[in-house]
Amino acid sequence: MDLKEKAIASLKKHASGDAFSRLPAALPKASVLIPLLLRHGKLHALLTVRSVNLKHHAGEVCFPGGKSESGDTDETHTALREAEEEIGLPSHTVQVICKLFPVLNKAGLLITPVVAFIESSFKPRPNADEVSEVFTLPLEFFTKEADHSCYPVPSVFGPTHSFMYTDPRTGHIHQIWGLTAALAVTVAALALGKKPEFELGFDLDDPASAFRDVLNRRLSKL
Numbered sequence: 001m002d003l004k005e006k007a008i009a010s011l012k013k014h015a016s017g018d019a020f021s022r023l024p025a026a027l028p029k030a031s032v033l034i035p036l037l038l039r040h041g042k043l044h045a046l047l048t049v050r051s052v053n054l055k056h057h058a059g060e061v062c063f064p065g066g067k068s069e070s071g072d073t074d075e076t077h078t079a080l081r082e083a084e085e086e087i088g089l090p091s092h093t094v095q096v097i098c099k100l101f102p103v104l105n106k107a108g109l110l111i112t113p114v115v116a117f118i119e120s121s122f123k124p125r126p127n128a129d130e131v132s133e134v135f136t137l138p139l140e141f142f143t144k145e146a147d148h149s150c151y152p153v154p155s156v157f158g159p160t161h162s163f164m165y166t167d168p169r170t171g172h173i174h175q176i177w178g179l180t181a182a183l184a185v186t187v188a189a190l191a192l193g194k195k196p197e198f199e200l201g202f203d204l205d206d207p208a209s210a211f212r213d214v215l216n217r218r219l220s221k222l
């Protein structure tokens, strides 16, 4: 099996399917697209820098995505629609692999990560209202200790991970932390089949278990 096939097979083992699709409507929903691509024979991930003018998470690094809208048919539709709006990614060129288990953020938004392969030749067209920059980086960066730190403060699941990435193309230094870092380390570890050099703070064989506890606590309060 080649790199891409291995990553797809490994990610699909953690597909959440529709297990979380029928949760109460009182739980507001969002999706993020985790776009993977092959570049120089390696798996890469695509990330965005949010506009400094946004009300929430201004200037932070995140995956393309956003809140579910009434016309969306499911979580995957939300992720693809948002990616098309934010970075001009044509949905028909995207190979969706699977939805992973959703995560709850502090605001109570249930966020479903949708993992997908995009074409290596994709040229982003950022929507300046929402996105100031788009960059890609090797997925294995999220398994290395070199530019990583970890804080004991609980994030969406496990401790808070943080990475400092210097983009060799632009020289820009990007901090990737919190929710986005948690999703990136999970997808990197699963897709590459490689334990990170640092302590993850959750069980890689069952990454959804920590999340289930958080979700059940939240559901009991609805």
Ligand SMILES: CC(C)(COP(=O)(O)O)[C@@H](O)C(=O)NCCC(=O)NCCSC(=O)CCC(=O)O
Pocket: 030, 031, 032, 056, 057, 060, 061, 062, 063, 065, 066, 067, 104, 105, 106, 107, 109, 111, 155, 156, 177, 178, 179, 180, 181
């Ligand atoms: C949650 C969102 C996917 C919603 O999308 P929208 O475009 O409508 O804002 C998005 O805001 C998002 O990805 N936010 C997180 C960005 C991020 O990871 N920032 C760095 C750390 S802040 C953090 O981890 C917040 C955790 C929390 O519980 O809120």
Ligand SMILES: Nc1ncnc2c1ncn2[C@@H]1O[C@H](COP(=O)(O)O)[C@@H](OP(=O)(O)O)[C@H]1O
Pocket: 053, 054, 055, 056, 057, 065, 066, 067, 082, 129, 130
């Ligand atoms: N055309 C537009 N111009 C400016 N802001 C927009 C916009 N469309 C969406 N937004 C804002 O962009 C953010 C992300 O939206 P989405 O969920 O669609 O990704 C939201 O703001 P905040 O994140 O500041 O609340 C939303 O209000």
Ligand SMILES: [Mg+2]
Pocket: 064, 065, 066, 067, 082, 086, 130
């Ligand atoms: Mg968004």
